[in-house]
Amino acid sequence: MKQKLKSLLLQAVERLQSEGVLDNNLTPQINIERSRDSSHGDYATNLALILAKPAKSNPRQLAEKIIALLPDDASVSKVVIAGPGFINFFIQGDSQSQVVRQIHDAGNQFGLSQIGAGSKVQVEFVSANPTGPLHVGHGRGAAYGSAVADLLSAVGFEVSKEYYVNDAGRQMDILATSIWLRYLEECGEVIVFPCNGYRGEYIRDIAFNIHKKTGNEYRRPGELLLEDIPADESHGGDKEKHIDALVDRAKTLLGSSLYHDLFQAGLSVILDDIKEDLEEFGVSYQEWFSERQLIEDGSIQEALKRLDEGGFLYEKEGATWFASSQLGDDKDRVVVRENGQSTYFASDIAYHMNKLDRGFDQIINIWGSDHHGYIPRVRAAMTALGADDSKLKVKLVQFAILYRGKEKLPMSTRSGEFVTLRQLRSEVGTDAARFFYVMRKSEQHMNFDLKLARSKTNENPVYYVQYAHARVCSVMRQLDEKGWERDLVVGMENLDLLVEEHETALLTSLSKYPETLERAALQYEPHLLIQYLRDLATHFHTYYNAHQFLVDDVALRNARLNLIGATKQILFNGLNLLKINTPESM
C-alpha cells in the first residue's frame, strides 16, 4: 500500500515539475507513514511540508496542487489536507479487509519476508563463562539474543546463533581448583576454602559426583596444599596471589594429565547444564565455539602475525602491545603478557578473525553493558585485520535488577548467592520469563519483579495476550456446540460487512504485522513485536466486548469469524516466533 501511494505521489511531483512549479532536479524523499490517529485517515505524508521551502510556496497550497495532480486509484477513497499541510489518505474499506484473506492464505507464513535476501548473519549471545549455572542476568541476554536471531530469520536472513565458550584462562583454573578442593573435603581431607574460590552449592555437587565415580583417584594429602603458599585475604594476605598459587599447586600435585581430566569433567558438567537450561528456555545454538580451540590450533598466533604484518604490534616492558589507539581506542592493549601468556583480548581478536573468515555479512555481538568499554578495541582489531568494521554490530544489554515485590535480590556469582535462570523459570514459568525480558528495550535498565511475573492475575501482561488467543479458540468451540459450521468462503465473500469501528481498528492492526516484524528485526528490537501483540490483543478484547460474533446472520457471522480467525493466526505467529506458548484455553 505504501509503495502504491508513493508511486502516485511521485507521478504528481513529476507533473508539478513539468509545470515548472517545482525544480526539475529536485528528487524528494517521499515519506509515507501510518496515521497515528484514525481520524487522520490510514496513511499520511509530509511531502508538502518538505517541498514547501524549495517551491517557495506555503505547504497547504502546495498540498492542494499535489492532490489535484494525483492520479485516481480505486483503493484510495479520500485524500485530504490537514494541519500544517499533511496529506492524509483514506483507504477503501474493502481493500483494507483483504488482509483477512491474505492471513488465511499464508497461515503460519504470514508476515515472513525475504528482505534479508539470504544475507549471512551471525548472532553471538550469552557466552557466559562456564563456571556455574546461568543466572537471571544471562537470562535477559538469552531471551533478547534468541529473539533477535529468530526475527532476523523470519525476515529472510540466514542466521547462525553462536555461544562463545570461555573454556580457557584463569577463571576456569579457579573453577577446576574449587572443584578439587570440595572433592578433597568429600574424601575427608581438611582444607581451608579460598576466599576467591567458587563457593556455590553446585561445586559441591560436581565434586560429590566425581568422588562417587572415581573414588580417591584425585586425592592428595590436605597438608600439602598450603605449604609455602601466600596467605589468603582472610589471613591478611592477597586473595589473588593466594588463589593463583593454589591453582599451581593443584596442577603440580595432580600432574597435568589428571588435572586436565578434572578440569574437563567440571567443564562438561557445567556446560551440559547450561545447554539444557537454554534449551528449556527455548534457546538453541548452531555453534558452541571453544576458546581453547583457538589457542590449540594456532589461531591466536596467526591473528597476532597478521596484526604484526600490518605494523600494529610492538614490544614494551616485556609485553606485546596492540596499537589500538591508532584506530579509535583510548589506549593500546596488551596481547601477550610479560610471562608469555596471551591475554583474553588476544583470544578475542583471533575469534573475530575467525568470524570474518567464515564469511558472515553481519556479525552481531550481544554483550552485557559492562563490556561497553571493550567495543572500540574489538573494532580496532577488525580494522587492523583489514576488515570492514561496520560488519560488526554490538548490542548491549543492561542488567536486570531483580525484585521480589519491594525486596531487591543479590546477584554475585562468586559468592554463590544469586538467582539462577532455572529458579526464575520455575518460579514464573518460561513464557512469562521470556515475555518480561523481551518486553523492554535492551538498553533500558530493567527492574524484573518476580512477584509480578508470577502473578496469575490481571497484573500480568503475558496472560493478556495469551488470553486473547484462548478466547478466539473458545469462540470456535462455542460455534461447534451451537451446531453451526464455519463457512470460510461465505466469510471471505462478506468481508465488506466488517464496517464497525472496532472491526476496522482490528483490521488495521492486523495489516501492521508484517511491517512490525520487519522493523523489529532490522532494528534488533524485539520489544516492538511484544508491544504490537499487546496492542493487537487490546483491539481484540475491545471488539469482543462490544460485539457478538456468533450472530444469526450467516454472512456477518462468518465474516466476523474470519476476522477473529485471522487475529488468532497473527497472535500465534507472533508468540510462536518469540517461543511463547499459545494456549487454546485458559
Added chain:
RNA sequence: GCGCUUGUAGCUCAGCUGGAUAGAGCAUCGGCCUUCUAAGCCGAGGGUCGCAGGUUCGACUCCUGCCAAGCGUACCA
C-alpha cells in the same frame, strides 16, 4: 577526569528514525457478568518528557552545556 548507557504519570515502561491533542499496564476512583471465558471491557483523575539554551514550518526525538543514576576506564575473563 574521560567514555558508554539511562532519565517520560505515584510505580514499571512504550513513543514507529523530526510530525498533528505525549501513550499503555499497575496503583487510585466510578461503572459492566441470566447473552461467545470478567486472566476481559468502559469511564475519571494523574505530565514543566531531568534542567537550560540552540537548530526549523514543527523537538520527547537532532546539537551544545549542565544535573542525576548505572557501568566502564587491568599484563582479569
